Amino acid sequence: MEKIGRNAPCPCGSGKKYKKCCLPMHQESSAQEFSAEPFTLVPEFTDLDRLSNSVVDLIEEGRLEEAETVCHQLLVRYPDQIDGTEMLAAPLDALRRIACRCRNMERHKT
Secondary structure (H helix, E strand, C coil): CCCCCCCCECCCCCCCEHHHCCHHHHHHHHHHHHHCCCCCCCCCCCHHHHHHHHHHHHHHCCCHHHHHHHHHHHHHHCCCCCHHHHHHHHHHHHHHHHHHHHHHHHHHHC
16 A cells, blocks of 8 residues: 555545545554554563573572583573673683682781
């Protein structure tokens, strides 16, 4: 169906311009159609999401070796996704922070 220009003659045959005749009615009906069904976004978690989220949970629990293992699972199962690579840095970063805290604590003891 070809789009009707606002200044074109109304297709109803009234002889009026479309914008002065049927356009308001068409705009109102299309707005009602558009808002007739409310849109709700329901997130659907996949295995990729679950594995990726579990890395964060494991790190927060201090289970860094397990987090690293799950990162490697992500890399094997989903090699074309960035999650495994990005998440692999997280347990290593947590280890680095722990090591820095330990060094700082040792310095302050002496």
